[in-house]
Amino acid sequence: MRITRDFDVAEECVQDAFAKALASWSQQGIPANPGAWLTTVARRRAIDVGRRRDVAIRSQRLLITDATTFDREPDTAIEDDRLRLIFTCCHPSLATDTQVALALRMLCGLSTAEVAKAFLVKESAMAARLTRAKKKIAIARIPYRVPERAELRTRIDAVLLVVHLLFTTGHTSPVGEELSQVDLVERSLDLARMLHILLPDDGEVEGLLALILLTDSRRGSRVGTEGEFLALADQDRSTWHRNSIDEGLVLIGDALRRGRPGPFALMAAIAAVHSSASHWDETDWSEIVGLYDLLIDTWPSPVVALNRAVAISFAEGPDAGLRALDDLSAEPQLSAYPYLAAARANCLVRLERWDEARDAFAEAAMLTENNVERAYLQTRIEELNESLRVPHDDGPQ
């Protein structure tokens, strides 16, 4: 698991489609056009919040803490302890990798061996890292408590980033054979649900849970019958998990009603626009671009800009998309990012600039560390080679 790659880049990488670049998170439209979204969401009150909460609590693993007190209402004590533990594990003075490892071990109850496997390191190395982390917590006196009100927002956001990183790593595992590591996705969902139970009035927490549900709802459709990668445009939407989508839509509706949406709420809104389209061709791309405009204001990151450029390519055409993508060519953070090359490749294909498209696909294939994605890109290259192999009337064959 390439935990050590650029944090921002990893954050935004919650996308399915490689080639057509899901870039689906769009931002826009919702303030300009509140009717479309909110009425849809309001109509979908399919899930009873209380019922969900009970189910979620029952399915949570019991947290293993050293000092669990039961002199109060058991549920409250456990929830308080969990919150304290979350904030301790995700303390900013610990390296991000360490935060994720601690969260997996202490909050999700994974064994050291399992956490090591997630990081693709030896068990002894992970044991040493966890020991060092616990030592630091003890010696530097990282406090075991929920942060003060003044710091709470930044600290919650830090926790959300960790959980999101866990999800994106599991969802699109950058290294290895399988496209995703289902266990990590399950754990991130557990944590997001836990956070939602513990902090039920936070729009960003709702946003993250919605984002995970909506993105993961496509789990069954992302890989074809032969293990090949399927872009968002090619997925069989009838296999999308309806319950997850419905739950996600309710959550994002709640989040958006809380006022100015943060990055996770916006990313979830974008995912929701896709989830609401029964077919790729019905995707409301201009709403998506608008949402991205809002997102980039809150979160001016090159990867968000990339996603926005791809949305533009669908809202306004491949020429506009390519222009927006080329604006990003000098971004150092994207220089080793396969999705930029893939996005360019797709625009070039649509513009019938075949040779350049093939070069871009080749570049993307070289940069990805995921075998399933690489295979997908190779297929696109071969398709281009086939269609470019125009037989000559003269000359040897």
Next chain:
Amino acid sequence: MTQYLVLIYENEQSWANADEATYGRILGEHNSFGEKNGASLRGGNALESTMTATSLRKNASGEIVATDGPFAETKEALGGYYVIEADDLDAALAVAKQVPANFGGVEVRPIREMN
């Protein structure tokens, strides 16, 4: 309560380039910091620049040899420190964030308690 060392690392060239007005302003910032956080402070000092430092190391034969300059050449050099006392790391960081470090930043390290 635990004691923490707050080490101030700053770019010495920036200090050298600073005019008197800047110098005075930063001094004022340190004074304000001291007044505001007096209850947490247990000590502190500014250091002369790294060009005044002498380092001592054992050579191959085991003799202690003096060399000119700081122990390690770094982009930002150690320029001063504060000793603070706090209940936990968050409290220590809350104080450390206020330490003036115009041309760099600070490192916060717990001081080992010897019994």
